[in-house]
Amino acid sequence: MIGVAPPAYDPAAPQSATTLPVGTPATVRDYVRELLRRHRTAFAVLMAVNATAVIASMVGPQLLGGLVEDLAAGERDLHIGRAVALFAVALAVQTAFVRMVRLRGAMLGERMLADLREDFLVRSVGLPPSVLERAGTGDLLSRITTDIDRLANAMREAVPQLAIGVVWTVLLLGALTVTAPPLGLAVLIALPVLVIGCRWYFRRAPSAYRSEAAGYAAVASSLTETVDAGRTIEAQRLGDRRTALSERRIREWTAWERYTLWLRSVLFPVINVTYSLITGSVLMIGGAFVLHGSMTVGELTTGALLAQMLVEPVGLILRWYDELQVAQVSLARLVGVREIEPDSADDTVAPGGREVRADEVRFGYRADSDVLHGVTMRVRPGTRLALVGPSGAGKSTLGRLLAGIYAPRTGTVTLGDAELARMPAERVREHVALVNQEHHVFVGSLRDNLLLARTSARDTELWAALSAVDADGWARALEDGLDTEVGSGGLALTPAQAQQIALARLVLADPHTLVLDEATSLLDPRAARHLERSLGRVLEGRTVVAIAHRLHTAHDADLIAVVEQGRISELGSHDELVAAGGAYAALWRSWHQ
Structure with missing residues (x-):
């Protein structure tokens, strides 16, 4: 067979540091075995019911073969009425059990699909924050939507149907061998053609389907990024470039689609x-044996009918095995999160104080390029530290290290002499919280959104938290108050209101150290100033690391760190830095001009 060359680009699924990994075949096999162990009872019942249906389906060929045999032997009393009655009973049994097979197969598939969704969600939620930050939303979104959708049909149909087809084929071959052993040669004659064709196909299909899935993920990621950054793209006149990028990725994806379609167009003939x-x-073969007297006409009739019945289960196996090639790729992408090593954490590590320190910290998003270079700083408990500097200087990166989101490549970040990188994420969140300009309103009531921070909070505490961030005014004006449904399908909140909810969660969480990364950026300057003053009363006595471009935040801080090119170039109070006449003084003058 002559094949065509696949598209001229890397067929491997993305495996770079900026995407989540794809599961190895060993990981996929282990997970499939785990699923089967969970549902072994339901699977065994499905096989038993299916075997009963197949055995019942063999009654018809056996009865017809017997009638032909009696007719060939010259029998006049063929007992046709009895044969018809037995066939009717067998057909009724087969119909009933086939229905049970389909019902139990669908139920098993749905349960396995539910387990898969739950396992992926639980594992994704438990991923280290640094992994999710680096991977971005496009890859994760394509896995939890497109890959789940592709797997849905396979889990509902392919797995049960493939198991049914295997049992059906084995029983039919066994019956054929028992009824007329020479007819087994017929299967051996056709087997090489089937094996060669399937081997050719399945050597090419997995990598092609994997590349097709990766191509679709790239398309989804490109479109998501373009929509999210639509205003920036329009302002920078990048529309043509983004359109060209999307079109290129769509061409690559459709090229793989055409290639997999071509593979199927060869396999099916x-x-x-x-x-x-x-x-x-x-x-x-059967006719030759009959002519030589080695086989009866009745055996040939039964064998021919059983051989004809093989067409359906073999087709079922090949059809759903091909479907599983697509599903296997999606499954590998979903279980790939199981290969991510959890953060090296020690439950025994606990902070012995509240002082935050960074000692000779170096960090980069890529191995060959550091963003922070030897940063050393000390933040005493209750200090309000402001990180200022030009965009891209490393302020947000430093804030994430101080919040325990990232671990430094070299050096240490400690809280009370305990390394944040060695502490479990849950324990870090008990002491340090990060609030940035990104926010999310979950589907549900306003109360549910607030209780995420502290499930035991009473309504009076929820209203106090909303009041602390100046959100109680619009919240009390809602018809259902805290029971108002918000998020998708509910009340549409403005970006500023969503940010206030995020800050109210912060008040409820009550951590002693806060990292605020432009946490009031979605509010207008006057509202942001008023909110920061309100928060100032609530956050009295806490350690606060504030990252902002609005220098009035720095003016109110106890300590200011100027970050330039990944280093702290100046450190001191507002008055000290203005008097020094350095970078901060220049920023302050430009702010007031």
Whole structure:
């Protein structure tokens, strides 16, 4: 068979540091075995019910073969009425059990799919924050939507149907061998054609389907990024460039789509040829044995009918095995999160104080390029530290290290002499909280959104938290108050209101150290100033690391760190830095001009 060359780009799924990993075949097999162990009872019942249905389906060929045998022997009393009655009973049993097979197969598939969704969600939520930050939303979104959708049909249909097809084929081959052993040669004649064709196909299909899935993920990621950054793209006149990028990725994806379609267009004719070979070989070989007296006409009739019945289960296996090639890729992408090593954490590590220190910290998002270079700083408990500097200087990165989101490449970040990188994420969140300009309103009531921070909070505490961030005014004006449904399908909140909810969660969480990364950026300057003053009363006595471009935040801070090119170039109070006449003084003058 002559194949065509696949598209001229890397067929491997993305495996770079900026995407989540794809599961290895060993990981996929381990997970499939785990699923089967969980549902072994339901799977065993499905096989038993299916075997009963298949055995019942064999009654018809056996009865017909017996009638033909009696007729060939000259029998006049053929007992046709009894044969019809037995066939009717067998057909009724087969119908009932086939219905049970389909019902139990669908139920098993749905349960396995539910387990898969739950496992992926639980594992994704438990991923280290640094992994999710680096991977971005496009890859994770394509896995939890597109890959789940692709797997849905496979889990509901392919797995149960494939198991049914295997049992069906094995029982039919066994019956054929018992009824007329020479007719087994017919299967052997067709087998090489089927094996060669399937081997050719399945050597190419997995990598092609993997590349097709990766291509779609790239398309989804490009479109998501373009929509999210639409205003920036328009302002920078990048529309043509983004359109060209999307079109290129769509071309690459559709090229792989065409290639996988071509593979199927070769496989299916091979399968049809196999069917014809099986039927033709049975009739020719069986006819030769009948002529030589080694086989009766009745045995040939039964064997021919059983061989014809093989067409459906073999087609079922090949059809759903091909479906599983697509599903296997999606499954590998979903279980790939199981290969991510959890953060090296020690439950025994606990902070012995509240002082935050960074000692000779170096960090980069790529191994060959550091963003922070030897940063050393000390933040005493209750200090309000402001990180200022030009965009891209490393302020947000430093804030994430101080919040325990990232671990430094070299050096240490400690809280009370305990390394944040060695502490479990849950324990870090008990002491340090990060609030940035990104926010999310979950589907549910306003109360549910607030209780995420502290599930035991009473309504009076929820209203106090909303009041602390100046959100109680619009919240009390809602018709259902805290029971108002918000998020998708509910009340549409403005970005500023969503940010106030995020800050109210912060008040409820009550951490002693806060990292605020432009946490009031979505409010207008006057509202932001008023909110910061309100928060100032609530956050009295806490350690606060504030990252902002609005220098009035720095003016109110106890300590200011100027970050330039990944280093702290100045450190001191507002008055000290203005008097020094350095970078901060220049920023302050430009702010007031």
